[in-house]
Amino acid sequence: MNNDLYDLNIDDTYYETKLTRKFVTRKRYKPQNHKLINAFIPGTIREIYVKPGQIVEIGQDLLVLEAMKMKNLIKSGIKGKILKIHVELNKTVAKNELLIEYE
Amino acid sequence: MSLATKIVDFFSRKKKIDEPAQEGKVKQAKMGKLTARDRIEAILDDGSFHEYDLFVEHKSEDFGMDKKYLPRDGVLTGTGTIMGYPVCIYAQDFTVAGGSLGLAHARKITKIMDHSIKLGIPLIGINDSGGARIQEGVNSLAGYGEIFYRNTLASGFIPQISVILGPCAGGAVYSPALTDFVFVVDKISKMFITGPEVIKTVLGEEISMEDLGGARVHAEITGNAHFFAESELACFEQIKKLVTFIPWNSSKKPEKFPAKPPKINMNINDIIPKEPTKPYDIRDVIKAIADDSDFLEVQELWAANIVIGFTRFNGETVGVIGNQPLVLAGVLDVDSSDKAARFIRFCNAFQIPLLTLVDLPGYLPGIDQEHAGVIRHGAKILYAYSEASVPKITIILRKAYGGGYIAMCSRHLGADFVFALPQAEIAVMGPEGAANIIFKKEITESDDPDRTRKEKVDEYIEKFANPFNAAAAGYIDAVIVPDEMRDYVLHSLHISTNKQEARPTKKHGIPPF
Numbered sequence A: 001m002n003n004d005l006y007d008l009n010i011d012d013t014y015y016e017t018k019l020t021r022k023f024v025t026r027k028r029y030k031p032q033n034h035k036l037i038n039a040f041i042p043g044t045i046r047e048i049y050v051k052p053g054q055i056v057e058i059g060q061d062l063l064v065l066e067a068m069k070m071k072n073l074i075k076s077g078i079k080g081k082i083l084k085i086h087v088e089l090n091k092t093v094a095k096n097e098l099l100i101e102y103e
Numbered sequence B: 001m002s003l004a005t006k007i008v009d010f011f012s013r014k015k016k017i018d019e020p021a022q023e024g025k026v027k028q029a030k031m032g033k034l035t036a037r038d039r040i041e042a043i044l045d046d047g048s049f050h051e052y053d054l055f056v057e058h059k060s061e062d063f064g065m066d067k068k069y070l071p072r073d074g075v076l077t078g079t080g081t082i083m084g085y086p087v088c089i090y091a092q093d094f095t096v097a098g099g100s101l102g103l104a105h106a107r108k109i110t111k112i113m114d115h116s117i118k119l120g121i122p123l124i125g126i127n128d129s130g131g132a133r134i135q136e137g138v139n140s141l142a143g144y145g146e147i148f149y150r151n152t153l154a155s156g157f158i159p160q161i162s163v164i165l166g167p168c169a170g171g172a173v174y175s176p177a178l179t180d181f182v183f184v185v186d187k188i189s190k191m192f193i194t195g196p197e198v199i200k201t202v203l204g205e206e207i208s209m210e211d212l213g214g215a216r217v218h219a220e221i222t223g224n225a226h227f228f229a230e231s232e233l234a235c236f237e238q239i240k241k242l243v244t245f246i247p248w249n250s251s252k253k254p255e256k257f258p259a260k261p262p263k264i265n266m267n268i269n270d271i272i273p274k275e276p277t278k279p280y281d282i283r284d285v286i287k288a289i290a291d292d293s294d295f296l297e298v299q300e301l302w303a304a305n306i307v308i309g310f311t312r313f314n315g316e317t318v319g320v321i322g323n324q325p326l327v328l329a330g331v332l333d334v335d336s337s338d339k340a341a342r343f344i345r346f347c348n349a350f351q352i353p354l355l356t357l358v359d360l361p362g363y364l365p366g367i368d369q370e371h372a373g374v375i376r377h378g379a380k381i382l383y384a385y386s387e388a389s390v391p392k393i394t395i396i397l398r399k400a401y402g403g404g405y406i407a408m409c410s411r412h413l414g415a416d417f418v419f420a421l422p423q424a425e426i427a428v429m430g431p432e433g434a435a436n437i438i439f440k441k442e443i444t445e446s447d448d449p450d451r452t453r454k455e456k457v458d459e460y461i462e463k464f465a466n467p468f469n470a471a472a473a474g475y476i477d478a479v480i481v482p483d484e485m486r487d488y489v490l491h492s493l494h495i496s497t498n499k500q501e502a503r504p505t506k507k508h509g510i511p512p513f
Helices: B003-030 B035-045 B062-067 B101-121 B137-154 B169-176 B196-203 B207-211 B215-222 B232-245 B284-289 B334-348 B368-372 B376-388 B400-406 B431-438 B439-445 B451-462 B469-471 B482-495
Strands: A006-010 A014-017 A036-038 A043-048 A061-067 A070-074 A080-083 A097-103 B048-051 B076-084 B085-092 B124-127 B160-164 B168-169 B181-185 B188-192 B227-229 B297-298 B306-313 B316-323 B354-360 B392-401 B418-421 B424-425
Touching: A006 B101, A061 A097, B035 B062, B035 B076, B035 B085, B035 B124, B035 B232, B048 B101, B076 B101, B076 B232, B076 B431, B085 B101, B085 B232, B101 B124, B101 B376, B124 B169, B137 B169, B160 B169, B160 B232, B168 B284, B168 B334, B181 B215, B181 B232, B196 B207, B196 B232, B215 B227, B227 B232, B232 B297, B232 B306, B284 B297, B284 B306, B284 B316, B284 B354, B306 B334, B306 B482, B316 B334, B316 B482, B334 B354, B334 B376, B354 B400, B368 B376, B376 B400, B392 B400, B400 B424, B418 B482, B424 B439, B424 B469, B431 B439, B431 B451, B439 B451
Parallel strands: B085 B124, B124 B160, B160 B181, B168 B188, B181 B227, B316 B354, B354 B392, B392 B418, B392 B424
Antiparallel strands: A006 A014, A036 A097, A043 A061, A061 A070, A080 A097, B048 B076, B076 B085, B297 B306, B306 B316
8 A cells, every 4th residue: 555645436526545455456347258268277278179160059069178187178158150269289378368269 | 210310301301302492493593483482482471381291292103204203293382471461372383394283283282272261361373384294194184173173162252362473374274264363474474275386386377475475465465464563573562462452251351451541632623634535544533532542453454444453441441443534535345344343243252342433435336346245245344233242332523424324333233322523424425426316307407517516515515414413313322522532432431331232042143254
């Protein structure tokens, strides 16, 4: 926490006050984009079941992400057309790395 | 064997145990740490430490453990006094097998815990351990579990203090987490469930031990620690000070000290700005009214938008909870509700009256707050205040808006005494927000919306931004001037010595943990 005073708006009133580090660095909300599939854990791509241009159904297998000796089968949450596959077989990916993009 | 030989034998056995301690002193010093014995002696009154279980040995045979002799099995336990107050104490010895916890080690700790429960005196645990003694397998886990069980049995009966003076990782963190006060020291304390190595392997995220679970992190970010010190010796002074404010056990009152007037002679009207949007340090108000201006703040660095701590009025311990307008305008949020609720429950369990100083604009708005569960956490403060049956005194200093007004020990949550200063504003929300809602139509349809808004805000201020509507309803007992605050607190405490309040009989309530 630094000692500078800021204006904090509560119910249309601005209060002069210090801000905590936790408040300043709070995670901004981002609405979930169902058209992007990101890695939920770092790991290695072991299988890719779909191709760009392919239309997939809800629940259809997309790829296998191996992490901590577990083979995680990633399925489609939506019905849609695959725009791009951003990963290759046996490539390691970081957490949150973009894997598949829908049109 | 003659008596003389027996005595010689005893001393030689004792020497065998104490000899490695010198080597240990050097090892600990290299890490900037004191030894287990030095720590105990620094906390306790001179010469008051009586050690127990010096000769306890482990019985483990696996992985070559049968050939390993571990003096005291890596932990010192015993009893002593702090400024005359009796305590049970234990200190893990990091120089003996890394302070690792095996069954004998754990049994020494649970024995001293049982002792402190039977005797009804506080327990102090000094943690400095690499974790479970892996060679002892499930017995080591059993040891932890038996400690947690006793921490819970003792909770609310005797005060429990944890001092983290080294690593405290994995399951070991849960004993301190179950106790009432956790002390940490900069650069020395490290607490986490999974360390940097595991995090790197599993998640690919890199972080230093200090940034993951160092003293500052727990004092400022997680709220796991209650007291932060720059050095071990400074930490021990904090412990001694805390002990003077709290009772031996829940059936006793804290020790009464000689009554003293406030040391700092400050006019409260000079501390609190007239405009409700201007900040000030609530701790100045506490010091202006408390005995000797003495205030022991708890969790100073975490959720600083609420201030909690111990002080005395007429020589008797009082727990103070105050909104802090200097930080985040003093709002209630997830962390500050959590912080206040736990403190209120400690005070209630140990017969410590509560003084609440109110000045807040309400709860903090935000997606992060909603998603972090501000409903569930915010409910904790309502629960804790409503549940508390100790004398509850509330003084509304300035703003008391909306849900924040209710939560801060209002009459409606069972406050015994509610006072307000003449400048107090007790209302559903601040004048700006209220006027924008009530007079929305007038404002938007006006030829000069800004002027109309200002007029309506002024109208609202005139009507509601005062303590008199609440006073007319009997929700506050008296409007008092700042100079009368200390007298009103002293009088309220004096007349509530025999307070009794009927409550429904039950096994226990279910707070929104």
